[in-house]
Amino acid sequence: MDSVLEVNGTTMDFGGLRALHAVDLQVRQREIAALIGPNGAGKTTFFNCVTGIYEPTEGDIFISPPGGKRRRINGVKINRAAELGMARTFQNIRLFPNMTVLENVMIGRHCRAKAGVLGAILRGGGTRREEQEIVDRSYEILVKIGLADQVDELAKNLPYGAQRRLEIARAMATEPFLLLLDEPAAGMNPRETEALEELIVRIRDEERISILMIEHDMKIVMSISDRIFVLDYGEKIAEGTASEIRENPVVIKAYLGEDVNA
């Protein structure tokens, strides 16, 4: 089994509140995994543990980047997690509002570039080439994501759906092997959601990136996920393919309700 992310028995306590309780989860190479569950189930907390924002109270988080070594990443710094190849988006969009669309993506390239203070001041050939490479690569990503005609717009002036896509573009710029999307379809209209669905599948197939996605929109979850994990009150109550989850009585009871037949 070639999982790129392996989380074993991870628990996260906030004082007296147990937000995650002994959660196991694996994401395999080039698959789209979904993490679902009712509000407050601990999904975002799980992302925060994986990306270094929180250090889990208990348990182990391992990553095995394709072609790289397996390593434990509990409590690495946030920026280190990105360097190691895990990029994320945020539930409540966190772009750099007063930077242009292109600059937002260029920030994603930061950890793959080297120029330091002296390089910036002297601006020799190496630095100039690197800068141009950052710009070119960022633009390429924006073309792929479909934001190429808004490169010079300020991020805060983009419509909501485009902001969500820009967050994905920015995350892609860090060259991740695992992309963690926190409710990417939230606030999108049906047409945008469809385009997003297609985009996520394309990212997996063309860029060979694994995806772990939190999403409340069951239509998108059921149609593109290779595997689904269900959290409820911080505990994993089920895992399986879309059809397995759809029929799982525990899940239906906890969360899906009548939605499952819709």
Add this chain to the structure above:
Amino acid sequence: MKALSEFKKSLIISLWFMLLTFPIMVIRVNTIEKVVEWRWRNMAFIGIGSFLLSFVWRYLLGRKEKGRKLAEAGRVEVRLFSQRLMDEPRIYRPALAAVTLFAVAFPFLFSSYQTNIMTTALMYVMLGLGLNIVVGLAGLLDLGYVAFYAVGAYSYALLNYHFGLGFWAVLPVGALLGVLFGILLGFPVLRLRGDYLAIVTLGFGEIIRIILENWNEFSFGPSGIANISRPGLFGIQMSLNEATIYLYFIMIALCLFTIFVVNRLQDSRIGRAWIALREDEVACQAMGIDKTKTKLTAFALGAMWAGMVGVIFAAKTTFINPASFTFLESAMILSIVVLGGMGSIIGVIIGAFILILTPEYLRAFSNYRMLLFGMTMVLMMVFRPQGIVTNVRRIYKFRARGRDGEPSQA
């Protein structure tokens, strides 16, 4: 109907102002004749004045609001005249040439008194540009910036006094000590943001000043250090007038150097990281930017300029004492950055000239200096919080291919 309510609003405001100013504007106790004078005329002036001003005020606010709505709805770019000028090479090239010519001719056209003032203004340009890195780009509100200025000044004064080191030898030392103290301040405040950061940096500035004031053996206390050497030029003897002109040109050169470096930093990987840090700290880290390193470089590179200007200050006045490095100085430099436009080099230069030169040339108003200063700041914050010059959006050129494999943009 609307007019009536506007009228009522203004009436209430004018009554309120009349009431507020009643004790100081109307009543006067004549202590010689032991009578109370009632100056009702003043009250009438206040009433009419505030009544009219409140109309103007609301009209301007309304216009600003309209402009904002328009900008949001139709994406109408609200661009300042000055920015349009900067985009047009046919206009800005001759303008730049004229400024250069004026700057070179200045000390020969005007008295050395005027040259001195100009040198001071240039020093504040440099200080503003330095603080702009910390506050404008990295978004770290630093209220103790004057501490680095003091470090530079005292490093020259003391090295000159004890070891007879000259200006040119100490200038890089001042810069280096600035960097060192920048990092020294940076470490403890790494986790702080906003108000908390402001308070701690304010404290840091005061600590440095109080140390200088009280550690007599080290800094000679409040009496300061005198007879600091002026900058040398291959041992040539200079008259006071010549020395003033010389310092003026040193300052011009250093300012150009600062502008060059800051401009390059701003438009680099590091500069973008600073801006991203200002915009969203968590997202910035999640994109792989090391917060610690980025913050420390901002503090260090910001403080470096203050250290250098400190050395120049000591060389210019030939006498320093802790009284030159009070919080007011930090506030002044911060005002330059805010007034000019955070993150904008041209803005900071304009801000420095306005704030340093106007008080000099408006001696007539010297009694109202602080009042005017405060009023300008309040008005700026209400009507143009982004400063005189907003930062120009950078447009990058790319060579990448478009969606269809054709080159899409040169």
